[in-house]
Amino acid sequence: MKLRVFFPLAALGCVALLAQTPPSPSPPLAHSNVLGFSYSLPSDWEIVDAEPALPAAKQQAEQTAGSEDEKKGIACAEVTLTARHGDPPNVVVVVALPFDCYGQTLPEKDLPEFGAGAAEGLKQNFTITDAVYGSYALGGHAFWIERAKGTPKNKSGAEETIEIACSVLKKAAVCWMTMAADADGLRAFEDGAVTLDGEPAAALVPADAFQKMPS
Secondary structure (H helix, E strand, C coil): CCCCCCCHHHHHHHHHHHCCCCCCCCCCCEEECCCCEEEECCCCCEECCCHHHHHHHHHHHHCCCCCHHHHHHHHHCEEEEEEEECCCCEEEEEEEEEHHHHCCCCCHHHHHHHHHHHHHHHCCCEEEEEEEEEEEEECCEEEEEEEEEEEECCCCCCCEEEEEEEEECCCEEEEEEEEECCHHHHHHHHHCEEEECCCCCEECCCCCHHHCCCC
16 A cells, blocks of 8 residues: 655645744644644744645645545645744644544555655655665654755755654554754754653654664
């Protein structure tokens, strides 16, 4: 099962527009949802309302869909969190594919392909270089991760660090993504506390995440 298209939604819509979208005032940023996970960022990060960008982003992603399954994945995708901090902005986007909407689950063995599809979608908006990969586990959940340098296409912009970490939960497949303008932004993303299906909280990305390279 190839789910390679639903995550371009994050790249084509939310991330591409976040730097120009006025933030909404927000309380300390600790995000949870009905899909079984929570994620926290420092309280000075700002939540961004990405809803206005989603219809156009999904429509653009559907134009590159290669199958009905991919189109369904795009339709079911949920952007559960968008946030930013600083100027130039550090951006975080969390995207989920709920299994009850999609109609089937994602086997853990398909996680690398799923994560690679998420990363592939970014190439439509960014020139990606120097990509490195890793894998790790938080409790009973396996993660796939990629870190790369990215430069926006078709507009001026400085090179940033793009990092994507994906996992499979009981109710959804989820990817956490950052476009980090500086080291502090990347650290905030990686150190953000996650809880997954009721397991104890842990930092999203452990220090040794990139020491386990996929074969």
